[in-house]
Amino acid sequence: xxxxxKDSLETKGVTIAFASPTxxxxxxxxxxxxxxxxxxxxPVDDAALAAAQALCAACPVRELCLDLGxxxxxxxxxxxxLENGRPLPAVRKPGxxxxxx
Numbered sequence: 001x002x003x004x005x006k007d008s009l010e011t012k013g014v015t016i017a018f019a020s021p022t023x024x025x026x027x028x029x030x031x032x033x034x035x036x037x038x039x040x041x042x043p044v045d046d047a048a049l050a051a052a053q054a055l056c057a058a059c060p061v062r063e064l065c066l067d068l069g070x071x072x073x074x075x076x077x078x079x080x081x082l083e084n085g086r087p088l089p090a091v092r093k094p095g096x097x098x099x100x101x
Contacts, residue, residue: 028061031056032055041076059078062078066079072084073085
């Protein structure tokens with residue numbers, strides 16, 4: 001019995017999407033599959049974020065990837081930077097946040 005895309009979204013344990021994307025379906029072509037630098041999807045600066053988003057831009061399963069990332073994941077999913085499944089407007093800068101005036 002073959003799972004549908006909706007059924008596959010309910011699987012758990014997506015931790016290394018670039019190595020073995022979920023859902024693992026031979027009919028799906030992931031732009032990030034076998035990418036040599038997994039750190040790209042955990043950007044530490046704006047340049048790395050832009051590079052990850054550029055790779056995701058032409059991905060045919062971008063929407064599915066974003067849906068997977070919304071399950072409480074961190075990193076770039078479907079071209080969107082997520083933290084705990086929620087979009088971030090930019091890469092967080094290191095250090096403590098400024099005190100409110």
